[in-house]
Every structure is written in C-alpha cells, then in structure tokens.
Amino acid sequence: MTDRTLDLDDFSDLIERPHGGLRRDAEERRARTGLPPESLGRLDELGEWLTAAQGRLPVEPLRQPRLVVFAGDHGVASLDVSSHRAGTAHTLVRETLEGTTPAAILARKFEVPVRIVDMALDCEPSELPEEVTRHRVRRSSGRLDIEDTLTGPEAEAAFRAGMAVADEEADAGTDLVVLGDLSVGGTTAAGTLIAALCGTDASVVTGRGGGVIDDLTWMRKCAAIRDGLRRARPVLGDQLELLAAVAGADLTAMTGFLLQSAVRRTPVVLDGVVTAACALVAQRVAFRAPDWWVAGHATSEPAQEKALDRMALDPLIEQRVEVGGGTGALLALPLVQAAAELAAQLPVRDDAVDEKDGEGDGAADSPALDAT
Numbered sequence: 001m002t003d004r005t006l007d008l009d010d011f012s013d014l015i016e017r018p019h020g021g022l023r024r025d026a027e028e029r030r031a032r033t034g035l036p037p038e039s040l041g042r043l044d045e046l047g048e049w050l051t052a053a054q055g056r057l058p059v060e061p062l063r064q065p066r067l068v069v070f071a072g073d074h075g076v077a078s079l080d081v082s083s084h085r086a087g088t089a090h091t092l093v094r095e096t097l098e099g100t101t102p103a104a105i106l107a108r109k110f111e112v113p114v115r116i117v118d119m120a121l122d123c124e125p126s127e128l129p130e131e132v133t134r135h136r137v138r139r140s141s142g143r144l145d146i147e148d149t150l151t152g153p154e155a156e157a158a159f160r161a162g163m164a165v166a167d168e169e170a171d172a173g174t175d176l177v178v179l180g181d182l183s184v185g186g187t188t189a190a191g192t193l194i195a196a197l198c199g200t201d202a203s204v205v206t207g208r209g210g211g212v213i214d215d216l217t218w219m220r221k222c223a224a225i226r227d228g229l230r231r232a233r234p235v236l237g238d239q240l241e242l243l244a245a246v247a248g249a250d251l252t253a254m255t256g257f258l259l260q261s262a263v264r265r266t267p268v269v270l271d272g273v274v275t276a277a278c279a280l281v282a283q284r285v286a287f288r289a290p291d292w293w294v295a296g297h298a299t300s301e302p303a304q305e306k307a308l309d310r311m312a313l314d315p316l317i318e319q320r321v322e323v324g325g326g327t328g329a330l331l332a333l334p335l336v337q338a339a340a341e342l343a344a345q346l347p348v349r350d351d352a353v354d355e356k357d358g359e360g361d362g363a364a365d366s367p368a369l370d371a372t
Contacts (some may be wrong), residue, residue: 015259018291020052030346043335046339050267069096074140076228087140089182096114096116144245161256162252177266180324186250190273191225205302232246251277255282265292
C-alpha cells in the first residue's frame with residue numbers, strides 16, 4: 001500500500017497491559033472480605049480486570065458506559081448472502097435512532113447513551129444526522145470476493161476515523177464501551193477475516209449471519225468467503241492491506257477503534273462475530289490489546305467462537321442473540337457493572353488494610369497515536 005502515513009507497529013509500543021500489580025492487590029483485597037473464594041464466580045475476575053484497567057483500588061463503579069456502533073454496507077451483500085437486502089443497513093440505523101431496535105430498547109432501559117458512526121452506509125448522508133455521518137469514508141464497499149473493499153487511502157482514513165472516535169470517547173470520560181455493528185454483509189467480511197487469520201476453510205467459519213438464512217443463502221455466503229480468502233491470504237502480513245482487501249470501512253474503523261481504546265486504557269465489551277473479527281485483526285497488530293476487552297456473549301456463529309478462542313476470551317453470557325447492534329453485549333453490561341460495584345463496596349475485615357489508592361494514568365494522560 002503506497003503513500004501510507006500510518007505505522008501500525010507503533011501500537012505494540014503504546015499499548016501496555018492493565019496494571020498487573022493492582023490486579024494482584026485486588027485479589028488480596030477480595031480475600032479479606034470474608035466471602036468464600038470463588039463464591040462470586042466471574043464477578044471476581046471482572047472486578048479485578050476493571051481494577052487493573054482503571055489503575056485504581058478499590059475500583060471505581062462504572063458511571064459513564066456508552067454503546068458505540070459502527071455502521072456500513074458491504075458490496076458482497078449483492079450476492080444475496082444475508083437475510084437483509086443489500087444496501088439497507090441505513091434502515092437499521094434509523095430504527096436504532098428512533099429507539100425501536102432491541103439494542104436501542106436495552107440501552108434506554110440501562111440508561112446507556114448510544115453513538116452510531118456511519119462509515120459506509122449506502123444512502124445519501126443528508127438522510128441521517130450529521131453527527132452520525134461525519135466520519136463516513138465512502139458509500140458501501142467493494143465486493144470482497146472479486147475486488148478490494150477499500151482503496152489504500154480509504155482504508156487509512158477509516159482506520160484513523162476509528163482512532164478518532166476512541167479518542168473522543170476517552171476525552172469525554174467514557175469509562176466502558178459496549179461495541180456493536182450495524183451492517184448488511186458484515187458477517188461475511190468477518191468470516192473472511194477470521195478464516196484468513198486462523199488458517200481455516202470457508203465452510204468452517206460460515207454461519208447464518210444476523211438472521212436465519214436458508215441453505216442456498218448459506219452456500220452463497222460460503223462461496224463468497226472462499227473467494228474472499230483467496231484475496232486475503234496474500235496480504236496477511238500487512239493488517240491494513242488485509243482490511244482494505246476484504247473488511248470494508250466499518251470493520252476497518254472498528255479495528256482502529258479497538259487499538260486506540262487500548263492505548264487510551266478504555267475497557268471494551270465486544271458484541272458478536274463482527275467485533276470479534278476486528279479484535280482478532282487488532283490482536284495481530286498488538287498482542288497486548290485483548291487484555292483491554294471482554295467478550296460480552298456467545299452467538300451461534302462458528303467464526304466468533306474461533307476468534308474468541310484464539311484470543312483466549314471467554315464470553316460472559318450465552319443467550320445466542322443474533323440481532324447485532326450491540327444487543328448481546330448490552331445484556332452482559334449489568335454483569336460488568338455489578339462486578340465493579342461489588343469490588344468497590346465490599347468491606348474488608350481488617351480496618352487497617354492499606355488500600356493502595358491507585359494513581360494510575362487516566363485515559364486523558366495516556367500516550368496516543370494521532371488519528372489526524
């Protein structure tokens with residue numbers, strides 16, 4: 001990819017692991033509450049993860065979570081690989097903005113603000129609010145089975161847009177991101193990325209997408225992923241070229257978002273197979289990055305299972321939610337919030353315990369790649 005100004009190798013130096021020493025201190029503090037070991041199940045693990053991520057002991061309860069959803073259409077959807085018609089992701093965005101989708105309803109219930117970022121919707125920008133469309137890179141994407149989904153400059157612009165959104169959230173005080181996607185054809189792109197990075201065949205990763213597709217549709221999807229794999233494998237050594245080849249603008253932006261969120265020490269709850277695919281690409285860029293994420297839930301997508309296994313991420317819940325938009329990850333949010341509250345408020349028996357009041361770097365003070 002010529003004329004590139006973005007060096008992804010910088011992320012390996014900028015991304016640090018969450019504060020390991022404070023995690024050990026959190027374990028010791030938990031042991032002094034008097035509750036039997038492991039009696040809170042994974043809530044203990046989550047509380048310790050948040051302690052390390054925040055760099056504070058006791059951990060701060062989560063006050064400003066946000067649902068961030070990246071949206072885009074994919075040219076491969078024209079092959080009828082989805083339960084939705086090609087080019088209709090903008091209707092899913094409108095329904096979310098109107099508050100009628102499962103994710104919007106849950107976000108309202110949990111009092112979580114929703115941010116939608118249009119990267120490549122197949123509609124006129126004027127049809128949606130400016131705050132939704134201001135990062136858009138292009139209208140839809142190329143067909144991953146026969147052509148690059150993005151040009152080199154478009155891929156870099158999308159990646160930087162994701163970084164910019166991560167910076168905006170960190171600067172606004174967002175203390176936990178629930179990450180989702182709204183796309184048509186996105187699971188085909190995700191399956192292609194995961195198959196390429198895991199070295200598997202198309203049939204192993206091809207699922208039924210965001211809806212129940214019939215066998216003929218599944219076969220078309222499998223063939224598209226197979227053809228996309230032929231195009232992805234030669235560029236596996238360069239993650240930005242890989243994203244340009246088969247990912248589209250929304251998945252490319254999500255990858256940049258995940259990496260910059262790790263730089264800014266913002267923990268993220270992943271949703272389904274699309275966010276898992278982006279996380280897997282991000283792991284290839286910076287091996288410490290997955291320490292900043294948890295998998296919200298398990299879907300029935302085989303590609304998601306492969307990606308999470310590769311990153312050693314164990315889903316918090318298993319409800320087989322397939323509708324996307326961050327719905328499944330939102331269902332897991334109360335667990336993460338509960339873990340923070342318990343870790344923050346459970347009293348220790350020894351009043352003389354020296355609780356190290358973490359002075360860890362806050363998000364605004366962390367090093368960061370410049371997204372502009």
